[in-house]
Amino acid sequence: MSEPSTPVSRLSPLHDQHVALGASFTDFAGWQMPVRYTSDLAEHHAVRTAAGLFDISHMAEIAVIGEAAGAFLDEALAGRLSALSVGKAKYSLILDEHGGIIDDLIVYRITDHEFLVVANASNRDAVVAALTQRTADHAVAIDDRTDATALIAVQGPAARAVLEATSAFVAPELDELKYYAWTTGAFVADPASDDSVAVLVARTGYTGEDGFELYLDTAHAAGLWAALLEAGAPLGLQPCGLASRDTLRLEAGMPLYGHELGLSIQPVQAGLGRVVVTDKPHFVGKEAIERGPGDDARVLVGLAAEGRRAARAGYPVMAGDEVVGEITSGALSPTLGHPIAMAFVHPAHAAVGAQLDLDVRGSRIPATVVPLPFYKKEA
Template sequence: MVELMRSPLHARHEALGAKFAEFSGWSMPLQYTSVVAEHTAVRTAAGLFDVSHLGNARVSGPGARSFLNSCLTNDLDRIGPGQAQYTLCCADDGGVVDDLIQYLVSDEDVLLIPNAANTATVVGLLQEAAPAGVVVTNEHLQHAILAVQGPASDAVLEALGVPPSLEYMHFRPAQIAGVTVSLCRTGYTGELGYEVVCAWSDAVTVWDALLSAGQPLGMLPAGLGARDTLRTEMGYALHGHELSAEITPVMAGLGWAVGWDKPTFWGAEALKRQRAAGPSRRSRAIKAVGRGIPRPGMDCVGDDGAVVGTVTSGTFSPTLQTGIGLALLEPGYAPGADVGVQVRARVEPFTVEKAPLVHPHVKAQ
């Protein structure tokens, strides 16, 4: 039996009574009190997440920026130092190896945050392709990542003496409890929020400081259960669900994260062909008309009972108090259409919606 990796905050989570679950080879907190309570805290005040399972990789050396720009989908020339960008690592056939955030420190230094399960694969592909002088380093266990998410996020930072003034998808150094961190105006909930990257050894100090500052403001520690319901309400893709070797950025509705005019990137020709022809299926948000709750893998059916798609993510929405999900549907099923979901022995009625399903009071961007 393979032993699961543990966050540097594992003991803190145990002390808070966390319920743990396996996630991409890591033992991570699923919830502390309840998913609904933690979800609601993020939508109304703030939540503190440990996402240290996420990967870290560094691409450095002369030409690091231009090298990455020839590999990953988004156009790194669109941003400047101190900015972050969502991008994808694709295979030659357009399938998605991983989706990740790239942080541009300088033309010779870019930090990547891949998904936990895909870090080694992404690093290996980049190392194999890197020209002389460009070094790709796996730093997965060197950094911890904490996320403060919710409308009270600015107030949490201000309570620690940290000016929160950052534009969306920007980052800068900051000091929290005497620890130097990278403060990033990013997140996975749709709410105003920040991700804090620090040294693995400093994680406990930073976590304690954030939690102490945030609790008087209504902040709760939040697990990956709430992270999933929050991102599903926003229609955000999760690799292995809305993105995979079989589900391309075009199918996932992520064409905005592709630099179509760049000279080249991995999977460019296949994606351009699919974009021109139109995808055979398209990721859409769905919302229950009745009491049905969709789950990944359930069939979506048309009026005649024919299968027209598959649920890729599904849950009960604490905000909307109904079943919601994301589904890969035939292109005719656009927002406004009706679709059935085979929930056990019954076909439950759903409507196809335009994401996001929830509009935060204080938006992330």
């Protein structure tokens, strides 16, 4: 009788580069991804003060193609994607029939008849399956391009300067590219031949800072990564892993699937009611959304505490002797210098200024409900 095989994690097209840089790795949604290169704090502060370079090639890229693509996405997703202009992007959600969140997405309109849907790595199969199932009455094609696509993010106040300093990379008028918009750039992979490869350059990110996300063919990812690192080093650019990405997004109040989002959570509970366009004739989950989650359904709040002890996901939130919520994400904020957390709590305790306690391994830590995000970059 043979022993059960151990699942093999997928490797990023940049895996060899991470090894050469001395990265520590972790399994994330079935991928071996760098969790850190030097220290979590140093990488976090690099993004807040200069720039960080992230490999996020584990994200899923799914094309929706056809003359009816816009109308299809209006029914398949919670937003109104048919109104999106070519060259623009929109944050959206894909819901199940109960109004639960299958995933949160970024949707780019590539042409009049093509959209690019970017999903979380852990939900790639679920999103592809849901979109495919929902094509039954629509003349559209679903094309999962994840395996052929690399995704590199440059985030931080010096992000644009890094791209502009990278001589092998060209993108027009980055200073005029608006947030949640994209343009086409080019990377000269072989200077001797002057041949270039197309790069989709999006002004998007998951850190609370200005920045860009670069989509390109996996075959050329290593070359672009190296060119960015070399050009960005004098500007303070550092390679950054998943640990700093998590504290950055937490400070920015950005939800993470499996923590603040999930099938048991409706958008309004997570503060994402604005993402759902309810005046559309139909979309999957509409009836459940219109009914709502119930008056006692817990809602997402921000919590700030004093001291150095941070509550982690799963820790109870207390009001007196009563458990009124649960932490979904928590950390000692590197930027703010005190513990922060997001939590789902009973709506009776969700008002800004409410005083609660965090149960940190049996110790009660006083905390205050505060507005999200915890951190917002200066204009």
